[in-house]
Amino acid sequence: MIELRHLRTLLALRETGSLVEAAERVHLTQSALSHQLKDLESRVDSPLFMRKTRPVEFTRAGLRLLALADEVLPEVRKAERDLARMAGTEMGRLHMAIECHSCFQWLMPTVDYFRDHWPEVEIDIPSGHHFDPLPALAREQLDLVITADPQPIEGVHYAPLFRYEGLLAVARQHPLAGQSFVTPEALADETLITYPVEQSRLDVFSQFLTPANVRPREIRTAELTIMMMQLVASGRGVCALPNWALSEYLERDYVSAVKLGEQGVWSTLYAAVREETLEAPWMQDFLRTARETSFAVLNGIKPATRDAESVA
Amino acid sequence: MIELRHLRTLLALRETGSLVEAAERVHLTQSALSHQLKDLESRVDSPLFMRKTRPVEFTRAGLRLLALADEVLPEVRKAERDLARMAGTEMGRLHMAIECHSCFQWLMPTVDYFRDHWPEVEIDIPSGHHFDPLPALAREQLDLVITADPQPIEGVHYAPLFRYEGLLAVARQHPLAGQSFVTPEALADETLITYPVEQSRLDVFSQFLTPANVRPREIRTAELTIMMMQLVASGRGVCALPNWALSEYLERDYVSAVKLGEQGVWSTLYAAVREETLEAPWMQDFLRTARETSFAVLNGIKPATRDAESVA
DNA sequence: TATTAAATATGAAAAACCTTCATTATGATT
DNA sequence: AATCATAATGAAGGTTTTTCATATTTAATA
Numbered sequence: 001m002i003e004l005r006h007l008r009t010l011l012a013l014r015e016t017g018s019l020v021e022a023a024e025r026v027h028l029t030q031s032a033l034s035h036q037l038k039d040l041e042s043r044v045d046s047p048l049f050m051r052k053t054r055p056v057e058f059t060r061a062g063l064r065l066l067a068l069a070d071e072v073l074p075e076v077r078k079a080e081r082d083l084a085r086m087a088g089t090e091m092g093r094l095h096m097a098i099e100c101h102s103c104f105q106w107l108m109p110t111v112d113y114f115r116d117h118w119p120e121v122e123i124d125i126p127s128g129h130h131f132d133p134l135p136a137l138a139r140e141q142l143d144l145v146i147t148a149d150p151q152p153i154e155g156v157h158y159a160p161l162f163r164y165e166g167l168l169a170v171a172r173q174h175p176l177a178g179q180s181f182v183t184p185e186a187l188a189d190e191t192l193i194t195y196p197v198e199q200s201r202l203d204v205f206s207q208f209l210t211p212a213n214v215r216p217r218e219i220r221t222a223e224l225t226i227m228m229m230q231l232v233a234s235g236r237g238v239c240a241l242p243n244w245a246l247s248e249y250l251e252r253d254y255v256s257a258v259k260l261g262e263q264g265v266w267s268t269l270y271a272a273v274r275e276e277t278l279e280a281p282w283m284q285d286f287l288r289t290a291r292e293t294s295f296a297v298l299n300g301i302k303p304a305t306r307d308a309e310s311v312a
Numbered sequence: 313m314i315e316l317r318h319l320r321t322l323l324a325l326r327e328t329g330s331l332v333e334a335a336e337r338v339h340l341t342q343s344a345l346s347h348q349l350k351d352l353e354s355r356v357d358s359p360l361f362m363r364k365t366r367p368v369e370f371t372r373a374g375l376r377l378l379a380l381a382d383e384v385l386p387e388v389r390k391a392e393r394d395l396a397r398m399a400g401t402e403m404g405r406l407h408m409a410i411e412c413h414s415c416f417q418w419l420m421p422t423v424d425y426f427r428d429h430w431p432e433v434e435i436d437i438p439s440g441h442h443f444d445p446l447p448a449l450a451r452e453q454l455d456l457v458i459t460a461d462p463q464p465i466e467g468v469h470y471a472p473l474f475r476y477e478g479l480l481a482v483a484r485q486h487p488l489a490g491q492s493f494v495t496p497e498a499l500a501d502e503t504l505i506t507y508p509v510e511q512s513r514l515d516v517f518s519q520f521l522t523p524a525n526v527r528p529r530e531i532r533t534a535e536l537t538i539m540m541m542q543l544v545a546s547g548r549g550v551c552a553l554p555n556w557a558l559s560e561y562l563e564r565d566y567v568s569a570v571k572l573g574e575q576g577v578w579s580t581l582y583a584a585v586r587e588e589t590l591e592a593p594w595m596q597d598f599l600r601t602a603r604e605t606s607f608a609v610l611n612g613i614k615p616a617t618r619d620a621e622s623v624a
Numbered sequence: 625t626a627t628t629a630a631a632t633a634t635g636a637a638a639a640a641c642c643t644t645c646a647t648t649a650t651g652a653t654t
Numbered sequence: 655a656a657t658c659a660t661a662a663t664g665a666a667g668g669t670t671t672t673t674c675a676t677a678t679t680t681a682a683t684a
Contacts, residue, residue, distance in 0.1 A: 005671095028672070032671070044399065046399045082376050083376060343661090
């Protein structure tokens, strides 16, 4: 007999494209999923997907089950929400900090959805605190932190939201504009514009410049993405930002973007959550919504080169 | 986390009204269901139903889950059917015998549905065989037998379809017509009309007359319900039939019906199936459909006094 | 074409979970 | 009060699921 567990696994598998990542999503090991899916295939008596492609490719039977999952799981979630509300579950609290300055784009729709569906959870994004968000999370001053560098802290779980690529924004007439990628060395003569945070926190440094032992000629900071874009557009510097933060400016041909290195610089955005709160149904719903919304928003704005799977 | 198992149990519980019967439906023990439901209640953190009423009464939370089940399980069944078909499941065979002469009423819609949805299963109701159906089932000459008296046979499973009451049909002007029930003794002076089968097979005898050690004055047989009705209506005898077989004649005021004894004579109609075939998805679907269709038909034609639950 | 890195598969052991058994508790009915 | 039927419970047992450790496969790269 098919169980919801199976449908949840399949959905995670489609969203992540691999057993390894799907396993992380559903809080199981890769081995567990391998067994589970093998078992499911024997129950259903057909193979469900091809494992030798990246991302995995579903068979007709697999697609049929995914269709079922798409139909059924949202209903199940609704019911769970209703039930949680009926149980008069203790009013939850969701105070969050956003380390990544350009997340509001997809975070706001998520928060809106959430406010509608979980009116009894107090949601807030306290602005301008001067403490480190992650320790504040552990101290229970915050309940969720959106961050790109997970630091192991006792009792804190990092739920991956999505992967993204860091790109270098340059003026349209900048010599680098045409290139397929830049080398770290090419930045030695540039002014780099960053958010005003520690360099170790910035992917350009930790993943690109520092390993190559290169320092840009000058570093300027700016608080807002739009200010950075103005500086870049007017040729007063270059800056590294996530593909999705940039795409709105790229579409308007306001600036150009170049890959950082041949492979590009990729990282993952996480939601850091205390382990106890992770289990709460509203938290699960928030994470799910965040992933779905960011996926939709990020694909809606079509980051130039990347396809759906690799961003999700 | 809610699982389909839970939804299936709840549905069975609503349909049967008690843990004991629901357990039978889902092939588990009463104890298992008690545990399972208790566990579910703790997951959901609310009680789901009240156990002290007959039939059980669902709470708001329970109803919410039932609504989910109603929405989700039919979709799951559809998917399972599609998958079974994709797997190219070996062509099944469903040859059946109907011991109860008046079942076609609800059996035909069931068969029609089935033919539509499982075209690869060869369905047939071979008529007029002279052997005993149950042994023929064991011998694999038949695949399903509809019967009201389950006899323990190695490898044969009896899936309950529904309960029904046997009523005594009498002419409208018959002295018994007004009574709230008849005693066995009252039949000592009557002509009893039956189907031409062994008396031990007939509930009137096994559950009513024989225990009271009464024999009717005369016994006549008739092959068809309508013939019986004609005999009864013209005052040439009385006959005992299931409530639902009678109801069409009662509605037209063709005959009257009286309860057999104060408690009435109840029995259960079973589908007898070989254990191996029981597991086949199409067999499961057939049984489910048979139950649903008979429920619908039997309630559509509203047997005078009984309410939905007691018939189901 | 080796070689490596990443992903998936597999078998055995462990853990979790579910079901049964035997019994007790509860409630309805006589 | 006694009986009957249903439901709850705790412990034991069985099954299923998960993990761990390791092997195999695949794709990419030297």
